[in-house]
Amino acid sequence: MPILTTHNLSTGYRHGSSMTAVMSHIDVALRRGCLTALLGQNGIGKSTLLRTIAGTQPPMGGEVRLEGRNIATVSRCEMARLLAMVFTDRTMAGGLTVRELVSLGRQPHTGFLGRLGDHDRLAVRQAVESVGIAHKIDAFVAELSDGERQKAMIAKALAQETPLIILDEPTAFLDVASRIDTLQLLSHLAHTTGKAILLSTHDVSQTLLLADELWVVTGDRSLLCGATEDVVLSGAMQRIFGSDKVKFNMLKGDYEVAVPQRGAVRLDCPDAELAYWLRNALARNGIAITPAASLTITATSPTHITVGTTEVASVAAMLKRLNQILDTGY
Amino acid sequence: MSRGGCRYAVVMWSLVAAMLLLAVALLLIGAVAIPPMEVINILTGHASDNFAWQVIVVETRLPMIATAALAGAALAVSGLLLQTVFANPLADPSILGVSTGSGLGVAIVMLAFGGSLGTVLGASLGSYVSILLGAMLGAAVVLVALLLFSMVVRGAAMLLIIGIMVSYLASSAISFLNFFSTEAGVHSYVIWGLGNFSGVTLQQLPLLAIPLLAAIAWAALMVKPLNAMLLGSRYAENLGVNLRRVRNRLLIITGVLTAVVTAFCGPIGFIGLVVPHIARLLLRTSNHNRLIPATILAGADVALLCTLISVLPTSVGVLPINAITPVIGVPIIIYIILNRKRIFYFN
Numbered sequence: 001m002p003i004l005t006t007h008n009l010s011t012g013y014r015h016g017s018s019m020t021a022v023m024s025h026i027d028v029a030l031r032r033g034c035l036t037a038l039l040g041q042n043g044i045g046k047s048t049l050l051r052t053i054a055g056t057q058p059p060m061g062g063e064v065r066l067e068g069r070n071i072a073t074v075s076r077c078e079m080a081r082l083l084a085m086v087f088t089d090r091t092m093a094g095g096l097t098v099r100e101l102v103s104l105g106r107q108p109h110t111g112f113l114g115r116l117g118d119h120d121r122l123a124v125r126q127a128v129e130s131v132g133i134a135h136k137i138d139a140f141v142a143e144l145s146d147g148e149r150q151k152a153m154i155a156k157a158l159a160q161e162t163p164l165i166i167l168d169e170p171t172a173f174l175d176v177a178s179r180i181d182t183l184q185l186l187s188h189l190a191h192t193t194g195k196a197i198l199l200s201t202h203d204v205s206q207t208l209l210l211a212d213e214l215w216v217v218t219g220d221r222s223l224l225c226g227a228t229e230d231v232v233l234s235g236a237m238q239r240i241f242g243s244d245k246v247k248f249n250m251l252k253g254d255y256e257v258a259v260p261q262r263g264a265v266r267l268d269c270p271d272a273e274l275a276y277w278l279r280n281a282l283a284r285n286g287i288a289i290t291p292a293a294s295l296t297i298t299a300t301s302p303t304h305i306t307v308g309t310t311e312v313a314s315v316a317a318m319l320k321r322l323n324q325i326l327d328t329g330y
Numbered sequence: 331m332s333r334g335g336c337r338y339a340v341v342m343w344s345l346v347a348a349m350l351l352l353a354v355a356l357l358l359i360g361a362v363a364i365p366p367m368e369v370i371n372i373l374t375g376h377a378s379d380n381f382a383w384q385v386i387v388v389e390t391r392l393p394m395i396a397t398a399a400l401a402g403a404a405l406a407v408s409g410l411l412l413q414t415v416f417a418n419p420l421a422d423p424s425i426l427g428v429s430t431g432s433g434l435g436v437a438i439v440m441l442a443f444g445g446s447l448g449t450v451l452g453a454s455l456g457s458y459v460s461i462l463l464g465a466m467l468g469a470a471v472v473l474v475a476l477l478l479f480s481m482v483v484r485g486a487a488m489l490l491i492i493g494i495m496v497s498y499l500a501s502s503a504i505s506f507l508n509f510f511s512t513e514a515g516v517h518s519y520v521i522w523g524l525g526n527f528s529g530v531t532l533q534q535l536p537l538l539a540i541p542l543l544a545a546i547a548w549a550a551l552m553v554k555p556l557n558a559m560l561l562g563s564r565y566a567e568n569l570g571v572n573l574r575r576v577r578n579r580l581l582i583i584t585g586v587l588t589a590v591v592t593a594f595c596g597p598i599g600f601i602g603l604v605v606p607h608i609a610r611l612l613l614r615t616s617n618h619n620r621l622i623p624a625t626i627l628a629g630a631d632v633a634l635l636c637t638l639i640s641v642l643p644t645s646v647g648v649l650p651i652n653a654i655t656p657v658i659g660v661p662i663i664i665y666i667i668l669n670r671k672r673i674f675y676f677n
Binding site: 054056076077079080081083084085087089090091092093094095096097100101104105107108110112113114140142143160 | 419553558569570572615617675
């Protein structure tokens with residue numbers, strides 16, 4: 001049974017008596033042990049959807065059910081034990097140690113003064129260990145790198161011991177290595193702990209590699225859901241941006257710029273790696289690859305490329321020669 | 331044992347020792363020179379040969395020490411709460427205009443009573459309640475206005491500027507009231523505005539101590555939500571904190587602390603701003619669990635130190651407290667601003 005389901009849910013804002021709907025007719029589910037990624041362009045309503053699912057913003061219609069219960073009937077305290085959130089908000093927690101920060105995740109389980117018991121301390125330690133920053137447990141949060149800080153916030157969410165974790169763009173301010181690291185960690189956590197993890201992100205290529213399920217908000221604000229590959233193969237990725245300036249490359253699993261086509265060549269290259277990067281260079285310069293083209297490029301190594309009859313010793317030289325041919329016709 | 335456990339004990343005992351030393355110094359030093367043995371005699375309940383000395387120690391110096399310690403602790407705690415509530419390291423009751431607001435409240439009540447523009451000090455017990463209510467109402471109006479603005483205004487600096495503007499408005503209203511007041515009233519109001527810990531009598535002391543101690547105790551019980559608020563409002567709510575209720579309670583506590591101190595001692599600046607930073611730097615933590623006790627003690631210490639400096643020119647009289655607090659406060663604040671990249675709790 002899914003941990004969370006939505007039933008004919010509509011998200012949006014109320015201004016007095018008028019309502020602004022952002023998305024409607026949302027029927028989705030989050031499964032335990034699954035990393036689910038929410039993709040969509042900026043301002044399309046991803047955060048609104050996450051807030052509505054988390055119960056911090058009332059729905060315009062329909063309902064969200066968490067463990068079978070309508071979240072409108074779940075108290076604040078119960079909610080804190082069912083759902084942990086991770087944001088990229090600036091905090092004033094720099095003067096707390098990692099241990100103290102992660103201990104805050106125990107607040108929904110502790111008493112009035114927040115005193116920690118043995119189980120609480122164990123949960124904190126395990127949470128810090130499972131995100132891989134155990135060596136920093138007594139460091140100040142201010143001393144952490146951006147990636148480590150985000151891991152500390154994920155550890156806080158783990159220490160909350162909730163069956164569901166929602167992260168709003170957890171990789172937004174991280175460098176590439178930390179992004180991959182964080183996504184990998186979340187995928188690992190979902191699979192090993194059996195928690196349902198939902199994150200919104202813009203890291204398309206990494207997400208497609210690691211997410212088990214996708215929620216894709218299309219340009220016309222409809223939500224397409226399913227196993228990652230099913231969603232991608234349905235052509236949903238091209239519908240995220242309602243423009244033809246960016247194209248989703250099904251072979252790369254990422255977006256690329258649609259460059260106006262200036263010409264076409266036939267590519268003859270037995271080496272897969274070399275062929276991939278030659279295609280990359282040609283696509284960037286608006287040169288299509290078709291078997292029927294009159295001009296042929298043959299390549300055996302990055303330093304042995306033949307354009308028509310001219311031999312060149314680098315990709316740069318190949319492009320220079322191609323531009324010459326395209327500009328002068330010779 | 332978590333990091334800083336030993337440091338905590340050392341800092342707390344040092345603060346207690348400093349408080350005792352300052353209190354002893356304040357018992358011994360003053361406009362009238364009293365032999366130390368006589369002071370000890372008087373304190374241990376033996377009657378002194380010199381009745382005047384007895385009166386000075388029991389009726390003047392003891393209440394002054396208690397007032398300074400209580401007011402310092404109260405202002406420091408109220409500064410700490412404001413810094414956490416507004417997520418702003420430069421928040422404090424005087425900068426945000428809360429002190430000026432309660433000053434205006436006091437002024438309005440004094441004028442409405444038909445008397446001169448004075449303070450709670452000269453007033454009868456009956457009008458004490460209304461003056462204190464005036465101070466609290468003034469503080470509450472400013473705090474609610476700040477809360478509303480903080481929902482609209484993003485960024486720490488903007489809220490401070492709004493606080494300063496609110497402060498100007500309240501000051502201008504006070505000037506109007508002064509204009510229509512008697513000369514004696516204006517004089518006593520100006521004196522009150524300079525800040526003074528020595529005006530509270532032994533009989534009035536409970537009126538100051540009970541609300542302050544109650545509010546400080548209430549603040550100490552808010553450790554859990556205060557720590558959650560360090561993560562910002564969204565995280566705090568996700569941890570189960572009823573943000574609106576907690577914020578209202580914290581603002582009520584701040585309002586009571588600031589209003590009571592302001593009514594009795596005048597609008598005292600810098601203690602609320604500086605002491606929480608001193609406590610954080612000494613303890614190397616932002617954890618309210620340890621920060622609140624340290625802030626209470628450090629607040630008392632700083633206020634006692636200011637009082638000691640104010641009575642040092644013994645023959646000339648007592649210096650106004652507000653002439654001393656900036657001398658201690660401003661260098662510390664400038665140090666913190668200049669070094670904020672290196673200070674551990676800013677990130």
